[in-house]
Amino acid sequence: MSKVGQTPTGQQVIIGQPGVHGMPMGQPAPVAWMPKPAKIPGCPQGLEYLTQIDQILVKQKVDLFEMVVGWEQENKYKLLNSVGQQVYSAKEESGVCERQCCQSNRGFTMHITDNADVEVIKLERKFRCWKNSCWCACCECCAHLIKVEAPVGTTVGYVQQKCSPCPPRFSLLDDDKDEVLSIEGPCCIIPCANVEFKVISPKTGAEVGKVTKQWSGMAKELFTNADNFGISFPMDLDVKMKATMLGACFLIDFMYFEKDSNDNSLL
Structure with missing residues (x-):
């Protein structure tokens, strides 16, 4: 001690x-952890942290075995606040066959835990045949989807891919599948630069936040799948929707930035 x-x-x-x-x-x-806030009436247990922040940095951990051997491992992440304190940890759970054969299309469960290793958010994504085609999303059974539970067993939202030729779009839905926010990505992803996915209010059309893929440097981008993301949102946004934005970040990561073993491009 x-x-x-x-x-x-x-x-x-x-x-x-x-x-x-x-x-x-x-x-x-x-590890410097963010102090645990007091319980808040009506706030799902474990999401009290989100009431005190308006941005999160999601840092994927580099897996040396995967980097050297090329055998896809389950992803792990640290979620930090703006002053570098760790808010949550995240760990992927997925099948070995899907990770090696389906790779970025694979289904997974993402377990997000607090500093007491208590699972406070669970994300579930099912396998989809198509990687990132916006046209395929016109058929609901082909659209990429993540379900968000907080606490485990209680659905608080969904992230669903929208049908659009270009740019990529997503809906952030509440537990009744009503759209609360939408996300719009760039028409093309430029290497060696930050990539922004804007969070927009459907009612006003105003930008209220963003999910940003942060450029990590040439060596890391070329030789690893470890990505860094920044998420920003209004301080007073419902914590359930903040948790849903976390789901959007992981879905965007897998769809657009999780390299397949036979993919030698920068992305």
Whole structure:
């Protein structure tokens, strides 16, 4: 357990930090978690964190075995707030055969947990034959869809691909499948740059947020599937819809940025 001490110059430090009194250089620093907020009446348990933030950074962890061998592993992510504190962890659960054969089209369950390792959000995506064709979404059975549960067992929203020739579009639906927000992506994805998917209010047509695929650098983009995303939304947006935007981020990641093993392009 870390303790507060002082250096010979009188500076206060945390005993156990790398390079400070006892922890060897190179050893990772302890994870700084966002303090757990008090319970809020009417707020699904575990989503209280989302009432205090208006943006989330989603960082996929690099899997060295996958990078070297090329054998697709289950994805893992850290979800951070704007000051770098970890809010949640996310881990994919999927079948080995679908990961290797269907790859970015695979069905999966994404388990999102808090700092006590309690699952607070569950995302479910079913396998779809077509990767990212907007025309196929005109047939509902072919449209990509993610169901969002918070807490587990209680559906709070859906993310559904819309039919459109160009650009890609998605609907953010409530638990009754009524559209609350929509997402519109770019007509083309430019390598070596951030890619923005705008979140729009259908009632006003105004942009209220965005999901941004952040350029991670040439080496990481070429040799790994590990992506970074930024999600921004109004502070006062319903936490259920904030959780649904997390689902949209993961769906966009898999549809447009999860490289297949036979795909040698930048994306």
